[in-house]
Structures are given as C-alpha cells and as structure tokens.
Amino acid sequence: MPLAAEPVEALEEGGNQQQLLLATKGGPALEGLVVGSYCHDVLIRGGRVVGETLGGAAAFVSNVLDAASPREEEEQEAAPFVVVSKVGRDFAYASAPAPARRPPLLCASPTTSFHAQFSEAAASAHAPDRELRRVRACDPIYPADLPDRRFAYGLAVGVAGEVLPETLERMIRLCRAVLVDAQALIRAFDADGAVCHVSLEDTPYARLLPRVAFLKASSEEAPYVGVETARRRCCVIVTEGRDGCRLFWDGGEARVAPFPAVQVDPTGAGDSFLAGFAAGLLWGLPATDAALLGNFFGAAAVSQVGVPTFHPKMLQTCDYIVKS
Ligand SMILES: Nc1ncnc2c1ncn2[C@@H]1O[C@H](COP(=O)(O)OP(=O)(O)OP(=O)(O)O)[C@@H](O)[C@H]1O
Numbered sequence: 001m002p003l004a005a006e007p008v009e010a011l012e013e014g015g016n017q018q019q020l021l022l023a024t025k026g027g028p029a030l031e032g033l034v035v036g037s038y039c040h041d042v043l044i045r046g047g048r049v050v051g052e053t054l055g056g057a058a059a060f061v062s063n064v065l066d067a068a069s070p071r072e073e074e075e076q077e078a079a080p081f082v083v084v085s086k087v088g089r090d091f092a093y094a095s096a097p098a099p100a101r102r103p104p105l106l107c108a109s110p111t112t113s114f115h116a117q118f119s120e121a122a123a124s125a126h127a128p129d130r131e132l133r134r135v136r137a138c139d140p141i142y143p144a145d146l147p148d149r150r151f152a153y154g155l156a157v158g159v160a161g162e163v164l165p166e167t168l169e170r171m172i173r174l175c176r177a178v179l180v181d182a183q184a185l186i187r188a189f190d191a192d193g194a195v196c197h198v199s200l201e202d203t204p205y206a207r208l209l210p211r212v213a214f215l216k217a218s219s220e221e222a223p224y225v226g227v228e229t230a231r232r233r234c235c236v237i238v239t240e241g242r243d244g245c246r247l248f249w250d251g252g253e254a255r256v257a258p259f260p261a262v263q264v265d266p267t268g269a270g271d272s273f274l275a276g277f278a279a280g281l282l283w284g285l286p287a288t289d290a291a292l293l294g295n296f297f298g299a300a301a302v303s304q305v306g307v308p309t310f311h312p313k314m315l316q317t318c319d320y321i322v323k324s
C-alpha cells in the first residue's frame with residue numbers, strides 16, 4: 001500500500017508523540033489509560049424502543065483493545081489498560097464484560113443515558129443516521145480521578161462532555177501519547193438534551209491540540225474540528241462510515257479503504273475504529289495500516305447491535321492485518 005510509508009515518515013519527521021507509539025513494536029505490553037464514561041443506550045425506531053444496550057465509547061474501546069492489543073502470552077485474559085469511567089447506582093451493565101473487567105467509579109448522580117432515534121429513511125454514507133439525545137448525565141471525570149502514574153498511551157473518549165479540559169491536560173501529562181475522539185471535545189446539548197456541536201477552536205481544548213498525537217472525528221464532526229487548522233497541530237483522522245477513513249497531517253493526507261459490512265446498528269463504530277487504530281499503533285504498524293485495523297473493527301461494530309462479540313475467525317483477519 002503506497003500510502004503506508006508517506007504518513008509515517010511525515011509523522012516521524014514531526015518528531016512528536018506519534019513516534020512513541022510507533023516505536024513499541026515487539027516490545028513488552030504497554031499500559032494504557034482510557035478515560036470516558038460507560039452509559040446506557042436506548043435505541044428507538046419509528047417511536048418504539050427496539051433495543052437497550054451498554055454504551056459509552058469506553059465500553060466499545062475496551063472491547064476492541066482486549067481483542068486486539070499486543071500482550072504477553074500468559075496475559076490472554078485482559079490487555080493492560082485502565083478505564084476511568086463514572087456511572088450511577090442505576091448502572092445496568094456492571095456484569096457485562098467491559099465494566100466487569102474494569103469497573104467504573106460510582107457516583108450519586110445517575111448513569112449517563114442516551115436515546116438514539118434512528119431515521120427510517122436510508123441514510124447516505126455521510127449523513128447522520130440517528131438523532132442523539134442525552135437524557136441523563138453522570139458527573140464529569142476530574143483530574144484527581146486519574147491514577148497517579150505514567151502510561152504508554154491514553155484514549156480520551158468522552159460521550160457527554162465528561163472529559164474536562166483539565167482532565168485531558170492531566171492525561172497528556174501522564175501519557176506518552178494521547179489519542180482523542182473529537183466527540184469528547186465538541187459535543188454540546190440543547191435544553192432538550194439533543195446533541196449538537198461547537199467549534200473546537202472556541203473550546204478550551206483547542207490549545208491542547210499540539211500535545212495530542214491523533215484526533216479522530218466523524219465526517220459529521222469534521223467541520224467543527226476545522227481539519228485544515230487541526231492537521232497543523234496533530235494528525236487528524238476523519239471516519240467516513242462505509243467509505244472508510246482519511247488521515248490528514250501537516251503536508252499530506254491518505255485515504256484508507258473500508259471493509260464491507262452489513263450495518264445493523266451504527267453505534268460504537270467510531271469508538272471501535274479508534275481502539276482498532278490504537279491497537280494497530282501498539283503493534284508497531286504505520287498509521288495508515290493501523291487505520292486499516294480501525295476500519296476492520298468499525299465494520300465489525302456496525303454488524304452487531306451494541307458492544308460486539310468477536311468470533312475467533314474475525315480475529316484471524318485482525319491477525320492477518322497486523323502480521324502481513
Ligand atoms: N456501513 C459500514 N460499512 C463498513 N464499515 C463501516 C460502516 N460504518 C462504519 N464503518 C467503519 O467504522 C468507522 C467509523 O464509522 P463512522 O464514520 O460512522 O463513525 P461515527 O459516526 O463516529 O460512529 P458512531 O458515532 O456511531 O460511533 C468507519 O471509518 C469505517 O471504518
């Protein structure tokens with residue numbers, strides 16, 4: 001793939017944080033820090049509830065990191081990363097695999113909850129296919145909630161504004177490289193809880209971008225991120241649903257082809273993509289090949305309702321991407 005060499009050289013030339021991830025190939029398992037809350041997702045179609053599932057980017061991310069991260073033979077059960085997430089006493093999925101392995105912090109406020117209203121009309125690849133409304137919000141995650149030690153990498157994956165600017169700043173101080181989902185930075189909520197977006201440049205997060213390694217945005221979020229400005233500060237990845245994704249860095253860009261999928265639920269595609277991408281970097285892949293692994297897990301996520309289960313055969317494809 002001719003795209004592979006170019007971005008990596010460009011990223012290495014920058015001499016910034018991306019290198020730290022890229023340099024881990026063959027090394028020992030590296031501990032990560034995932035920050036963002038688990039939530040309740042209620043899926044609604046035609047005015048009827050058609051599903052209630054565990055949500056929150058942290059749940060989808062944990063699921064993929066556990067399936068795809070490099071780790072020692074004897075540690076097959078759980079990949080080495082910590083999740084800092086907050087839920088209320090009403091949390092319904094404490095025994096689901098991701099929260100059971102990495103339990104959330106309990107708060108007096110209720111668990112963050114989203115209603116996802118799916119349109120009946122066939123969505124185009126880039127059009128929003130659901131309207132999201134936050135109906136409950138748990139407490140934010142404060143800097144003091146993060147463990148006081150160093151991590152190889154961090155993933156800032158908030159869903160409802162819970163990753164405060166000062167929390168992201170602390171992540172940046174604790175982690176050698178931080179990957180950020182734009183949804184953690186630019187989401188706002190109207191009086192009804194409907195998700196809308198603000199311009200990243202107008203948020204306190206903007207000044208942190210030069211210290212972020214990768215910023216991932218969906219094509220719906222990309223206009224609020226301001227790709228042309230952001231790519232001068234960090235590598236920006238724009239996910240394009242069934243069209244795969246594009247990487248933008250200072251001086252270049254690359255498109256990475258998708259995997260085919262029959263979409264049954266788009267929830268968690270972006271989260272699974274980002275985790276697959278991070279796992280690819282941990283395996284030592286160039287950014288564009290890591291994005292291929294991201295596309296693989298994004299496609300896997302849309303093929304199932306809720307947090308997906310990975311069958312051994314699917315993980316053989318993942319192995320093939322990583323090792324070929
Ligand atoms: N229908 C699809 N077919 C194949 N791959 C898909 C499909 N939808 C999504 N993907 C994969 O998942 C990635 C992320 O999808 P998308 O761009 O829709 O993210 P998103 O809007 O952030 O998703 P969500 O908010 O639902 O988590 C894409 O870049 C692609 O690799």
Ligand SMILES: O[C@H]1[C@H](O)[C@@H](O)[C@H](O)[C@@H](O)[C@H]1O
Nearest residue numbers: 041055056057114159268271
């Ligand atoms: O569980 C989902 C998922 O984490 C999505 O990435 C996010 O956009 C939604 O708000 C959340 O409900």
